[in-house]
Amino acid sequence: MKLVRSTLALAAIVFVSVTTLHAQDPLPSWNDTAPKKAIVAFVEKVTKEGSSDFVPPAERIATFDNDGTLWCEKPLPVQLFFTLDRVKALAPQHPEWKTKEPFASLLKGDLKGALAGGEHAILEMMTATHSGMTITEFEKIVADWIATAQHPKFKRPYTECVYQPMLELVAYLRANGFKTFIVSGGGIEFMRPWTEKVYGIPPEQVVGSSGKTKFEMRDGTPVLLKLPAVNFIDDKDGKPVGINEHIGRRPVMAFGNSDGDLEMLQWTAASSGSRYCLYVHHDDAEREYAYDRKDALAKLDKGWDEAVAKGWTVVSMKDDWKTIFPPEKK
Amino acid sequence: MKLVRSTLALAAIVFVSVTTLHAQDPLPSWNDTAPKKAIVAFVEKVTKEGSSDFVPPAERIATFDNDGTLWCEKPLPVQLFFTLDRVKALAPQHPEWKTKEPFASLLKGDLKGALAGGEHAILEMMTATHSGMTITEFEKIVADWIATAQHPKFKRPYTECVYQPMLELVAYLRANGFKTFIVSGGGIEFMRPWTEKVYGIPPEQVVGSSGKTKFEMRDGTPVLLKLPAVNFIDDKDGKPVGINEHIGRRPVMAFGNSDGDLEMLQWTAASSGSRYCLYVHHDDAEREYAYDRKDALAKLDKGWDEAVAKGWTVVSMKDDWKTIFPPEKK
Numbered sequence: 001m002k003l004v005r006s007t008l009a010l011a012a013i014v015f016v017s018v019t020t021l022h023a024q025d026p027l028p029s030w031n032d033t034a035p036k037k038a039i040v041a042f043v044e045k046v047t048k049e050g051s052s053d054f055v056p057p058a059e060r061i062a063t064f065d066n067d068g069t070l071w072c073e074k075p076l077p078v079q080l081f082f083t084l085d086r087v088k089a090l091a092p093q094h095p096e097w098k099t100k101e102p103f104a105s106l107l108k109g110d111l112k113g114a115l116a117g118g119e120h121a122i123l124e125m126m127t128a129t130h131s132g133m134t135i136t137e138f139e140k141i142v143a144d145w146i147a148t149a150q151h152p153k154f155k156r157p158y159t160e161c162v163y164q165p166m167l168e169l170v171a172y173l174r175a176n177g178f179k180t181f182i183v184s185g186g187g188i189e190f191m192r193p194w195t196e197k198v199y200g201i202p203p204e205q206v207v208g209s210s211g212k213t214k215f216e217m218r219d220g221t222p223v224l225l226k227l228p229a230v231n232f233i234d235d236k237d238g239k240p241v242g243i244n245e246h247i248g249r250r251p252v253m254a255f256g257n258s259d260g261d262l263e264m265l266q267w268t269a270a271s272s273g274s275r276y277c278l279y280v281h282h283d284d285a286e287r288e289y290a291y292d293r294k295d296a297l298a299k300l301d302k303g304w305d306e307a308v309a310k311g312w313t314v315v316s317m318k319d320d321w322k323t324i325f326p327p328e329k330k
Numbered sequence: 331m332k333l334v335r336s337t338l339a340l341a342a343i344v345f346v347s348v349t350t351l352h353a354q355d356p357l358p359s360w361n362d363t364a365p366k367k368a369i370v371a372f373v374e375k376v377t378k379e380g381s382s383d384f385v386p387p388a389e390r391i392a393t394f395d396n397d398g399t400l401w402c403e404k405p406l407p408v409q410l411f412f413t414l415d416r417v418k419a420l421a422p423q424h425p426e427w428k429t430k431e432p433f434a435s436l437l438k439g440d441l442k443g444a445l446a447g448g449e450h451a452i453l454e455m456m457t458a459t460h461s462g463m464t465i466t467e468f469e470k471i472v473a474d475w476i477a478t479a480q481h482p483k484f485k486r487p488y489t490e491c492v493y494q495p496m497l498e499l500v501a502y503l504r505a506n507g508f509k510t511f512i513v514s515g516g517g518i519e520f521m522r523p524w525t526e527k528v529y530g531i532p533p534e535q536v537v538g539s540s541g542k543t544k545f546e547m548r549d550g551t552p553v554l555l556k557l558p559a560v561n562f563i564d565d566k567d568g569k570p571v572g573i574n575e576h577i578g579r580r581p582v583m584a585f586g587n588s589d590g591d592l593e594m595l596q597w598t599a600a601s602s603g604s605r606y607c608l609y610v611h612h613d614d615a616e617r618e619y620a621y622d623r624k625d626a627l628a629k630l631d632k633g634w635d636e637a638v639a640k641g642w643t644v645v646s647m648k649d650d651w652k653t654i655f656p657p658e659k660k
Contacts, residue, residue, distance in 0.1 A: 058532060135574060179534070192578045202388060203578030204509070204535075213574060215567035215593055222596045224574055231575075237545040244465060244543060244554055245561075246576060248522045248533030263545055266552045 026172040029165040029323045035278070035315045039169065042276045046252065047176050053274040057177040061251045063207075063243060063264060064170065066184035066191060068257040068298050069280050070199060072161040074289040075152065077297065079190050080122060082145055084111070086129035094128075103128075123230075126187075130211055131228040135189060138226055143193045156328060159198045163317075164326045166255075166280075170199055173253065181251075183207045183243055185235035185260055189226075207246045209234045239264035251275075257282065258298040262306060269310060277312040279303060284318040356502040359495040359653045365608070365645045369499065372606045376582065377506050383604040387507040391581045393573060393594060394500065396514035396521060396538075398587035398628050399610050400529060402491040404619040405482065407627065409520050410452060412475055414441070416459035424458075433458075453560075456517075460541055461558040465519060468556055473523045486658060489528045493610075493647075494656045496585075500529055503583065511581075513537045513573055515565035515590055519556075537576045539564045569594035581605075587612065588628040592636060599640060607642040609633060614648040 030036040046055040067073035087097070087106055097103035102121035105113030115121060130138065151161045170180050182191060182201055188208030195201045212229040215222060234242040240263050243251065254261070254268035257280040265277040279300065282291050292300040307314050317324065360366040375383040376390070397403035417427070417436055427433035432451035435443030445451060460468065481491045500510050510531055512521060518538035525531045542559040545552060564572040570593050573581065584591070584598035587610040595607040609630065612621050622630040637644050647654065 058526070061534075188575070188578070196388070204391075204576065206578060210575060213571050215570045215597070222570065222593065222600050224570055224597075240545045240552065240554055241543050245518070245540060246534065248518070248536060263552065267545070267554075270552050 026175070027165065027168050029168055029321060031320050031322055033320045035313045035320045038313050039172075039276075039278070042253070042274070043173065043176050046274050055252055055273060059249060059252065060173075060176070060178040061181065061247060061249050062170075062173045062178045062253040063181045063183040063247075063251040063255070063268070064166070065256040065258075065261045065264070066182050066186055066208075068282065069255055069261070070162055070166050070170075070182070071158065072151065072154070072163075072288060073298055074282075074291065077186070078158045079126075079186050081149065081158075082142070082190065083122070083125050083129050084114070085145065085149065086141070087125055090129060127211070127228045127230075130187065130189075131226045134223040134225055135213060136223070138189055139193050142190055146194050154325070156325075159194055160329060161325060162198060163280075163321070164323050165321045167199065167326065169255075170201070174200065178253070179205065181205045181207060181243075181247060183234065183239055183254075183264055185209055185233070185238075187211075188234075207234055207242045209238075235260045237263045240267035243267065254278070255280070256303070258295075258300050259303045260298070262303040265303070265312065266306070269312070277307070277310070279307050279312060279314045281314050281316055283316050284321075284324065286318075287324045288317060356505070357495065357498045359498055359651060361650050361652055363650045365643045365650045368643050369502075369606075369608070372583070372604070373503065373506050376604050385582055385603060389579060389582065390503075390506070390508040391511065391577060391579050392500075392503045392508045392583040393511045393513040393537075393577075393581040393585070393598070394496070395586040395588075395591045395594070396512050396516050398612065399585055399591070400492055400496050400500075400512070401488065402481065402484075402493075402618060403628055404612075404621065407516070408488045409456075409516050411479065411488075412472070412520065413452070413455050413459050414444070415475065415479065416471070417455055420459060457541070457558045457560075460517065460519075461556045464553040464555055465543060466553070468519055469523050472520055476524050484655070486655075489524055490659060491655060492528060493651070494653050495651045496610075497529065497656065499585075500531070504530065508583070509535065511535045511537060511573075511577060513564065513569055513584075513594060515539055515563070515568075517541075518564075537564055537572045539568075565590045567593045570597035573597065584608070585610070586633070588625075588630050589633045590628070592633040595633070595642065596636070599642070607637070607640070609637050609642060609644045611644050611646055613646050614651075614654065616648075617654045618647060 027036050045051055045053040048054060064070055067077050084106060087103055091097055091107055097107060102114040102117050102125060146159060149158060150156060151158055154161055174180055180201055182195060184191060186208050188206055188210045191206050191208055192203040195206050196203065210231040212227040212231045213224045214227055215224055232242065243264065250271040251268040253276040254265050255278045256265055269275050269277050281300065282289055284290060291298065292304065357366055375381055376385040378384060394400055397407050414436060417433055421427055421437055427437060432444040432447050432455060476489060479488060480486060481488055484491055504510055512525060512531055514521060516538050518536055518540045521536050521538055522533040525536050526533065540561040542557040542561045543554045544557055545554055562572065569591065573594065580601040581598040583606040584595050585608045586595055599605050599607050611630065612619055614620060621628065622634065
């Protein structure tokens with residue numbers, strides 16, 4: 001009996017400590033440096049009723065870029081790894097790819113050659129692998145791939161190469177009444193199968209690039225077919241367009257990591273009322289990757305200058321984050 | 331003191347009665363006929379944990395057409411009245427309209443002539459009046475118009491020509507964990523300025539037709555400019571496309587009133603799990619309007635046959651609704 005009581009008492013202490021700790025520190029993976037202080041100060045002022053900075057809950061919109069902001073985008077964006085794997089998987093059905101670039105190089109094992117055509121080559125491979133099936137079939141292809149594919153450096157699923165400090169931030173904002181959205185250049189249908197599980201962000205709060213789809217009846221059953229045509233590119237000056245089309249409100253907080261996010265941050269910062277913008281700066285070659293101004297796929301160049309000029313937060317992953325990735329799953 | 335006590339007791343009784351009434355009847359403006367019973371039975375089964383029909387809260391998506399389903403679309407769709415008013419307001423800036431159809435007829439007071447060109451004429455007037463300004467400017471134009479314009483027959487604001495039974499239904503579904511969306515052929519930017527206030531549906535849950543927009547910097551301030559080009563038509567086979575693009579889940583319940591909603595209802599009905607589809611049938615010439623199979627702008631023809639064949643609910647406004655519109659605002 002005494003043991004039971006002691007155990008209960010201990011459990012109570014542990015519970016209280018954890019609760020207190022959590023109440024004191026919603027962002028435990030962030031070092032106690034300027035970015036964390038700025039985030040907490042901002043959230044406290046906009047959620048304080050009666051404050052001149054108060055933002056009503058319905059207007060608390062926070063938008064997050066995905067690649068490089070919520071999860072790792074190096075050595076290549078995850079959707080590009082997916083695309084390359086799909087080209088290989090579909091090659092038997094496409095004998096013409098053996099002699100057609102960029103497919104031919106890739107199938108010979110020459111990744112550099114396949115990517116030499118730049119954005120055009122990437123778009124061609126994406127279009128070829130992201131169309132010709134129903135949205136339901138594509139969802140299953142993505143779900144199956146993401147369940148097994150591994151990051152080449154970290155040797156863990158891509159969905160575990162997400163940034164622990166950002167997971168805490170997303171949860172912290174939601175706990176403070178924010179509706180959290182992804183606004184990514186990545187494919188909307190590539191993200192939706194897993195964002196709810198990984199980030200707690202449901203499909204209807206994912207904004208991304210998309211291909212055209214077509215409604216048709218197949219033996220009396222309606223399907224949406226993915227067509228080989230671009231519908232919308234949710235990148236750069238497309239991000240405010242996507243935000244307006246999908247959300248219809250201007251964000252109160254916006255988070256990015258590259259020039260692809262600059263217009264989203266500008267669009268956020270320039271609206272009336274309290275606004276907050278943040279760039280994640282990849283400067284941790286040891287724990288992740290270091291890249292910025294000159295990066296081929298994810299330049300932080302104009303955005304860096306504007307962040308400095310406007311006083312936006314720039315997070316040093318090296319100095320401001322205690323940990324990068326979540327603990328390994330058993 | 332006794333009086334105070336009695337008053338408090340009376341207040342308590344009234345409060346209990348109202349609460350009980352509400353608990354018993356979430357749809358007081360619906361007659362106790364088959365549609366109401368079917369709706370309540372469906373909602374009860376999909377929200378009952380442990381039931382084989384249970385739908386988790388995150389998946390409870392309900393989509394509502396707007397024109398003719400949530401508000402009156404006769405004698406003309408409200409956005410068309412808005413468009414006609416805008417043509418008149420903008421005419422001084424467009425001397426060329428005096429000799430150009432459909433503008434010329436309208437400006438001479440010949441509405442029938444202006445609409446003789448059908449959908450093409452309507453689209454031309456809409457494009458001319460819905461572009462050339464920023465989204466913020468357009469939002470104000472809509473808000474100002476909707477605050478003062480009156481329905482020609484009912485002599486009250488259009489936002490009060492909404493269906494009281496449907497307001498109750500939207501609220502009832504939300505109270506049962508549904509996320510309620512508008513999926514309308516109407517303009518997304520024409521609806522968003524007022525749907526939250528009128529239906530409790532926030533901008534991010536409004537799906538509609540849209541024009542293209544363009545991000546640009548004006549004297550260092552970012553704006554989104556409305557261009558004279560169609561981006562997306564959220565009608566007929568466009569509705570499942572819009573639902574997929576904006577929501578990324580298939581609805582559990584869908585509500586419409588015309589063939590423009592048929593594909594949305596088919597898309598809803600054909601997905602796995604418990605699904606519910608309903609058509610509002612306009613058969614009340616006295617309290618509203620009577621129209622269906624042969625209506626020029628809102629045919630309920632193929633949809634009627636499919637509803638009968640599939641056992642979808644068809645609401646008779648005349649027989650199933652106690653009242654049509656909310657009480658007049660003071």
